[in-house]
Amino acid sequence: MRRLALAATLLVLLLALLPAVAAAFPPSPAPTAADPTAIEAVSPSALVAGVPTTLVATLRDTATSSPVGGANLTFAEETTFGWLVLGNVTTNAQGEAGVGYEPVYNGTYTVVVSYAGDGSHAPSNATLSLMVLAASSPPPPLIPTDRLIVFVILAVVGGVWATYAFVGLQILGIRSIGSRPEDEEFESKELEKMEKEPEDAGASKMRVPGNANASRAVVYLAVSALVLSGAAVGLLLMGGVGHTEAYNPSTVSLQVTVVPDFRGAGWDSFVPDELVVHAGDTVKITVYNEDTMDHGFAIDALGVNVVLPAASQDNTTGDITPSVTPITFTASTAGAFTWYCTNPCGPGHVTMIGTLVVLSDD
Amino acid sequence: MENQADFDRLVSPLRKTTWRFYAVLAPLAAVVALGLYAYYVQFTTGLGVTGMNNYVSWGLYISDFVFFIGVSHAGTLISAILRVSGAEWRKPITRMAESITVIAISVGALFPLIDLGGPTRLLNLVEFGRIQSPILWDFISIATYLTGSLLYLYLPLVPDLAAIREQQVGGPIRRKLYGFLAMKWRSSPSQKRRLKRGIAIMAVLIIPIAISVHTVVSWIFGMTLRVGWHSTIFGPYFVVGAILSGIATIILAMAVFRRAYHLERWIKPLHFRNLGLMMLALELILIYFTLSEYLTAAYGSESADTEWLNSLAFGPYAYMFWGMVAGGFLAPVFILALTRVKSIAWLVVAAVCVNVGMWFERLLIVVPAMATPQMPVSWGTYTPTWVEWSITAGAIAGFALLYAVFSKLFPLVSIWEVSEEAPAPEAVPEPVGEEVAQ
Numbered sequence: 001m002r003r004l005a006l007a008a009t010l011l012v013l014l015l016a017l018l019p020a021v022a023a024a025f026p027p028s029p030a031p032t033a034a035d036p037t038a039i040e041a042v043s044p045s046a047l048v049a050g051v052p053t054t055l056v057a058t059l060r061d062t063a064t065s066s067p068v069g070g071a072n073l074t075f076a077e078e079t080t081f082g083w084l085v086l087g088n089v090t091t092n093a094q095g096e097a098g099v100g101y102e103p104v105y106n107g108t109y110t111v112v113v114s115y116a117g118d119g120s121h122a123p124s125n126a127t128l129s130l131m132v133l134a135a136s137s138p139p140p141p142l143i144p145t146d147r148l149i150v151f152v153i154l155a156v157v158g159g160v161w162a163t164y165a166f167v168g169l170q171i172l173g174i175r176s177i178g179s180r181p182e183d184e185e186f187e188s189k190e191l192e193k194m195e196k197e198p199e200d201a202g203a204s205k206m207r208v209p210g211n212a213n214a215s216r217a218v219v220y221l222a223v224s225a226l227v228l229s230g231a232a233v234g235l236l237l238m239g240g241v242g243h244t245e246a247y248n249p250s251t252v253s254l255q256v257t258v259v260p261d262f263r264g265a266g267w268d269s270f271v272p273d274e275l276v277v278h279a280g281d282t283v284k285i286t287v288y289n290e291d292t293m294d295h296g297f298a299i300d301a302l303g304v305n306v307v308l309p310a311a312s313q314d315n316t317t318g319d320i321t322p323s324v325t326p327i328t329f330t331a332s333t334a335g336a337f338t339w340y341c342t343n344p345c346g347p348g349h350v351t352m353i354g355t356l357v358v359l360s361d362d
Numbered sequence: 363m364e365n366q367a368d369f370d371r372l373v374s375p376l377r378k379t380t381w382r383f384y385a386v387l388a389p390l391a392a393v394v395a396l397g398l399y400a401y402y403v404q405f406t407t408g409l410g411v412t413g414m415n416n417y418v419s420w421g422l423y424i425s426d427f428v429f430f431i432g433v434s435h436a437g438t439l440i441s442a443i444l445r446v447s448g449a450e451w452r453k454p455i456t457r458m459a460e461s462i463t464v465i466a467i468s469v470g471a472l473f474p475l476i477d478l479g480g481p482t483r484l485l486n487l488v489e490f491g492r493i494q495s496p497i498l499w500d501f502i503s504i505a506t507y508l509t510g511s512l513l514y515l516y517l518p519l520v521p522d523l524a525a526i527r528e529q530q531v532g533g534p535i536r537r538k539l540y541g542f543l544a545m546k547w548r549s550s551p552s553q554k555r556r557l558k559r560g561i562a563i564m565a566v567l568i569i570p571i572a573i574s575v576h577t578v579v580s581w582i583f584g585m586t587l588r589v590g591w592h593s594t595i596f597g598p599y600f601v602v603g604a605i606l607s608g609i610a611t612i613i614l615a616m617a618v619f620r621r622a623y624h625l626e627r628w629i630k631p632l633h634f635r636n637l638g639l640m641m642l643a644l645e646l647i648l649i650y651f652t653l654s655e656y657l658t659a660a661y662g663s664e665s666a667d668t669e670w671l672n673s674l675a676f677g678p679y680a681y682m683f684w685g686m687v688a689g690g691f692l693a694p695v696f697i698l699a700l701t702r703v704k705s706i707a708w709l710v711v712a713a714v715c716v717n718v719g720m721w722f723e724r725l726l727i728v729v730p731a732m733a734t735p736q737m738p739v740s741w742g743t744y745t746p747t748w749v750e751w752s753i754t755a756g757a758i759a760g761f762a763l764l765y766a767v768f769s770k771l772f773p774l775v776s777i778w779e780v781s782e783e784a785p786a787p788e789a790v791p792e793p794v795g796e797e798v799a800q
C-alpha cells in the first residue's frame with residue numbers, strides 16, 4: 001500500500017510540474033515571414049588527393065538577392081559512419097565562408113553546406129559533389145626493391161654456401177688424412193683436442209681456449225669479408241636490378257571507347273579505364289564515343305582536353321555510328337594521371353574517369 | 363664393427379634382394395612409366411592437355427610442388443632438431459628422415475619445370491631473373507636446401523660406407539662407389555673430429571635453411587595481392603604443415619621398412635610413440651592456424667573474401683574442403699588421442715590421413731584463390747586432366763621407388779651411430795603407461 005501511495009504522490013507532483021516545464025521552454029514562434037535563402041557552392045575544378053584546398057560557399061537572401069553576412073554555415077562531409085563536420089564558419093560581408101579541405105584518397109565525396117536560419121532568414125543548404133583525382137605519383141613502396149635487398153640476399157646466401165664449402169673442406173680433410181700413413185703423434189693430439197671439445201653439441205663447439213680463438217676470429221672475419229665483397233661484386237655484375245634494357249620511346253596507338261550502360265552501370269564509362277605507356281612515348285589515343293551525347297576527354301597534367309562529339313543514330317534502323325576522335329600527345333612525365341569526362345553528362349559523370357600510367361625508365 | 367650380427371642384419375638388404383622387392387618395385391615402376399608417358403604427351407602437345415587455363419594457371423603441379431617440398435622437411439627438422447637438442451633416441455631414424463628429405467626435394471623440384479611446359483623456359487630465370495622477385499628466391503633457396511640436405515645426409519654415411527667397403531658388400535661397381543664415397547675413412551680421432559665438426563655445423567645450419575625454404579614457398583603466394591593468399595600467417599602456416607607431413611611420411615617409412623627389413627631391434631615402439639606425439643602436436647597447431655586464417659577472413663565479410671570462402675565452404679570445393687577438415691585434420695587428432703598414440707597400425711592410418719589431408723590443403727590454397735578473381739568477371743573453373751593426375755601419381759610412385767632403391771644401396775639405419783652407444787635407445791626412459799601395443 002505504501003508503495004502505491006508513493007507512486008501516486010510522485011505522479012501528482014510530476015503533473016503539477018508540467019506547466020512549469022512548458023513555461024520554461026516556450027514553443028518556437030510560428031515561422032514568420034522569414035526571407036528565403038540559398039547557398040551557392042561550387043566544386044573546385046580539379047581536386048587531387050593529398051593537396052589541400054578550400055571549399056567556399058556563399059549565402060544569399062533570395063528575396064533581396066543580397067549576401068547574408070555574419071551567418072553561421074556548417075560544412076559536413078558524408079562518410080560511411082555518418083557526417084563529419086569539416087567546420088562551422090561565419091560568413092563575411094560578401095556572404096562567403098570557406099573551410100580548408102584536404103582529401104586523402106581519390107574518389108567521389110559529398111559535402112553538404114547548411115545554414116540553420118535565424119529570425120529573418122529561412123534555413124537552406126547546398127550539396128557539393130567532389131571528384132578527387134589520384135595523386136600523380138603514388139607513394140614509394142615501404143620496402144625498397146633496389147640494390148639493398150639484393151645485397152642482403154646475396155650476402156646471406158653467400159654465407160650459407162661459404163659454410164657448405166667449409167664442411168666440404170672437412171670431408172676433403174678426412175680423405176687426405178686417410179690417404180696418409182697413420183701418424184701416432186698427430187692422432188693422439190687430435191684425440192686430446194676432441195676430448196676438450198663438447199660432445200656433438202652443435203654451435204657450442206665454437207668456444208676454443210687460447211690462441212686458437214684469435215686465429216679463428218681472423219678466419220671468420222676474412223670469410224665474412226670475402227662473402228660480403230662477393231655479394232657486392234655480384235650486385236655490380238647484375239646492376240642490382242637484373243636484366244634491364246634502356247627503353248626507346250616510340251609512338252603508341254591505343255583505343256578507348258565511351259560505352260553507355262557498361263555492364264549495367266546505368267551510365268557511361270570509358271573502356272578500358274587504364275592505359276600504360278612509357279615516359280617519352282608519343283601517345284595516339286583514338287576515342288570512340290558510342291553514346292548519343294557529347295562527352296569530353298581531359299588529362300590536366302598533360303594538357304589534353306578535347307570534346308568527344310555524340311554518336312550519330314540512324315533514325316529508321318536505330319543503328320549507332322560512334323564518333324571517332326583522335327588524340328595525340330607526348331607522355332612527358334612519369335606518373336599515374338587521371339583522365340575524365342569534361343562534359344557534366346549525368347549522375348555517372350563523376351565515375352567517368354580512367355587512369356593513364358606513364359612508366360618511368362628506371 | 364663390434365657386433366657382427368647387428369651389422370649383418372642392417373646391411374642384409376644391401377646384400378640380397380628377394381623377389382618380393384621386385385614385386386613391389388614393378389607396379390611402382392609402371393606408375394612412374396605412366397607419369398613419364400603423360401609428360402611426353404604434355405611435352406609434345408603443350409600445356410593445353412592440362413586443365414589449367416588463363417584463370418587457374420597453377421593447378422596440381424604447383425600443389426604437388428608445395429606438398430613434396432613440405433614432405434622434405436621430415437629429415438632436416440626431425441633429425442637436425444633432435445641432434446642439436448641431444449635426443450639420443452633419434453639415432454636409428456635419422457638416416458630414414460634425411461633420405462626422405464633429399465628424395466622429396468628432388469621429386470618436388472621437378473614440378474615447377476613440369477609446370478613451365480617447355481623446360482627451356484627455365485633459362486628465362488637466369489636471363490631475365492630479378493633477385494627482387496620471390497620466384498627467384500624460391501629457386502635459390504631450394505638449390506641451397508638440396509645441397510645442404512645432401513651434405514647432411516652424406517656426412518653421417520661416411521663411417522658406414524667404410525664399414526660396408528671393408529666387408530666387401532655388393533658387386534664391383536658398388537664396391538667402387540662405396541670406396542669412393544667412404545673417403546678413406548679409418549675411424550682415426552682426427553677423422554672423427556672433422557666428421558663431427560661437419561655434422562655439428564650442418565645440423566645447426568640446416569634448420570634455418572629448411573624453415574626459410576618453406577617460408578619462401580609460402581611467400582610466392584603471400585606476397586601476391588590476391589584474396590586467399592595475401593596473408594601474414596602463410597610463412598609459419600606452411601612450415602608447420604611441412605613438418606607435419608614430413609613426420610607423417612617418416613612414420614610411414616618406418617612402418618614399411620621395419621616390417622620389410624626386420625628392423626624391430628632398432629626401430630622401436632618408442633620411436634613411433636614420440637613421433638606420433640610430435641605429429642599430434644603439430645596437427646593441433648595446424649588446425650589452430652587454419653582456424654585463425656579462415657575465421658579472420660570470414661569475420662570481416664569483405665566481398666572478395668566472402669566470395670572466396672563461399673567457394674571453399676559451400677561452392678565447388680566444399681567436398682574437398684570439408685573432407686580435408688574431417689579426414690585430414692580431425693580424424694588424425696581423434697585417432698591419435700583415442701589410441702593414446704600406442705598402436706602402430708592406427709598411427710599409420712593417422713599418418714596416411716595427415717598426408718592425404720595435407721595434399722588437399724595445398725591444392726585448396728592454390729586453386730580456389732585463382733578461380734575466384736577479384737576483377738568483376740565470372741569465376742574460373744579447373745578440372746585436372748588425366749595428364750596431370752598421371753604425372754602426380756608418377757611422382758608419388760617415383761618417390762617410393764627412389765626410396766626403395768636407396769634402401770638397397772645404403773643402410774637405412776646409421777650403423778656406427780647406433781653401435782657407438784648401443785644401449786642408447788634404452789637409456790631414454792620409456793613412456794609411462796602400459797606396454798606399447800605393436
